[in-house]
Amino acid sequence: MEMERVTELTIDRRPRKRPRLGWEAVSQAPKAQLGLFYVQEIGNVTSYAPSRASSDHPSSLFVKGLARNGSAPWREDDKDGHYVFELGENITSRYKIHSKMGEGTFGQVLECWDRERKEMVAIKIVRGVKKYRDAAMIEVDVLQQLGKHDKGGNRCVQIRNWFDYRNHICIVFEKLGPSLYDFLRKNNYRSFPIDLVREIGRQLLECVAFMHDLHLIHTDLKPENILLVTPEYIKVPDYKGLSRSPKDGSYYKRIPKSSAIKVIDFGSTTYEKKDQTYIVSTRHYRAPEVILGLGWSYPCDIWSVGCILVELCSGEALFQTHENLEHLAMMERVLGPMPQNMLKRAGRSAEKYVRRGKLDWPEGATSRDSIKAVLKLHRLQNLIMQHVDHSAGDLIHLVQGLLRYDPSDRLSAREALRHPFFTRDHLRR
Template sequence: MEMERVTEFPIRQLDRRPRKRPRLGWDVLPEVPKAQLGLFCGQDVGSVTSYAPLRQPSNISSSLIVKEVAQNGSPPWREDDKDGHYMFELGENITSRYKIHSKMGEGTFGQVLECWDRERKEMVAIKIVRGLKKYREAAMIEVDVLQQLGKHDKDGNRCVQIRNWFDYRNHVCIVFEKLGPSLYDFLRKNNYRSFPIDLAREIGRQLLECVAFMHDLRLIHTDLKPENILLVSPDYVKVPDYKGGALFQTHENLEHLAMMEKVLGPIPAHMLKRADRSAEKYIRKGKLDWPEGAASRESIRAVLKLPRLQNLVMQHVDHSAGDLINLLQGLLRYDPSERLTAREALRHPFFSRDHLRRL
């Protein structure tokens, strides 16, 4: 895989004060498609891709454009903002190869721009990382992981593809293939209507194939969630963004553990006994210290309203519920030694029985 490095300016000291920045929305097609999955590496990149078809940009009319820039020329030098984000105007160039078409989104890591690749004659998504040391270092780790994945996924069937990367005005820029919206965006735009069981099965199969592929390379994806499942076409998806996500919406540790027990059942006693000192405050007499240790009544109510896993599944699945419940229980077992691996899960009856029916 060819990589490109372009360094135009030396590293500069920047104001390191953190600041929350609003994320942008995405244009999402009104209908829920079939799905095809794949994998994407990095921080928040998966949540900022859009589904516009590949096209060469026409003349852009925007209040962000102040003056014309020579077709392939570099834009004027600008200071980054106080958080180290790259400042740009629509229609400008990033090196002579890429022309900025639109802003697709942003996050803690930086921002993602939709750009026209003059060399390949296609739209790409360029992740422009903040010009701060810790983000630059994280970006280089991401590039290394992406290169590993690309080396072993030559056909690009499993992973989001890195086109190249370069260093531009103290910003690491990673160029990706441009993909569709996230599964979360489709759910949101369709009022969170459930997917048909056959579609859920196909998405699950592709997800597990992606995860198994990563595990074979001794890589772990720690942020599997709808925001990080990207639609490639009406019947194909890819998986991005390799960091940490949560099944339960809480940042309070004891409440989180109580939610897990409510949905998945009690935490095994042998695991509680092995808890280190930092976790001892959550345990009393060999059990989770709940609800006695709850922070508030609201916290107790939030836990009590959660359904058991099997009840949650049966609310939405009218057939294949038994196989699906059994599969999820295997994937969510507390003890890693008892938990299904991705490859074991692919052989589960939830998938194999469907295969036999089609034969």
């Protein structure tokens, strides 16, 4: 069974799908039980009986002996099922809403003060719609699996706990810094220094290797789903981007103080299944075999990593497209011709993109603008060399291994971590 997938911590309204796993959503509490909610502390399950609040005081609760009326007044959700709140209110008696951090198809993320742990946390409040509730419980399950095996800190966001509150699944996370995408955007899409790209790439591949060892596929790796651990940055002189950003301050660009990252958004993560063909990751980072309907597995994550590394060193998404044939044509423009055996095996939904064993391009293009968008792209080697001062050769060779068309030829995460781009003594360059 399919269901629309969700994103985390960033606004992303693109539709996506994922399989539903076996969890039945708790139905919305009736009027006589408006205070009903469940709490599960990770590693220690605690459930609370419903509070039969009167209609005059629908939010009255008792939680671990805390005072009545700890939660906000009861309100109807908005028309899309989003939780309606005001700053300063409580979510249960434990969490006080401090600010709104983000919103997406899944719901909202709020920065909250955790009274029990005396720290700021990020709470993902999922829309009160069954398919999003189902996906949220998938994410809880994956986060618990990752946390159970993640003894040494393998770059996955840490879940604090989760609870079901007024028909909204709420997942409590450690509070992190901005996503790599948000950092790039606020930095006028200026590239990261190559040594920072190396450190981020190493951590990202360590996370992917850890997940793949557990037979898990993230399926939606992208800069929006990679968060810096801290928001601090420094400003350094930069003159390369002047033509794009002539505003005051354009002589400087931001560099994160710390290269530490964590991967988020496990609502679309799934265990490897050999027969799946319909997983739809965010388009810019989608592997060619997914577009061609040839199935998917661990190498789909590896393709996404390759796209991300190019984006970090150039400042812009490698494949900025919104249409499948154009996307495949962009791949050929940057990486060379696609293997005929892949094109000939294209699934029924992708047969229209292929003619006589080759990509139906430019004949099948939807517009002249689409053809222009493809023609303006550079070959991978030239693109990287335009932005990288040193280590360009190693990075080109690594990315070529991550972006091989045939998924069986693509580097694994463990193989990529042994690449000279990461292992060479760059201090002696």
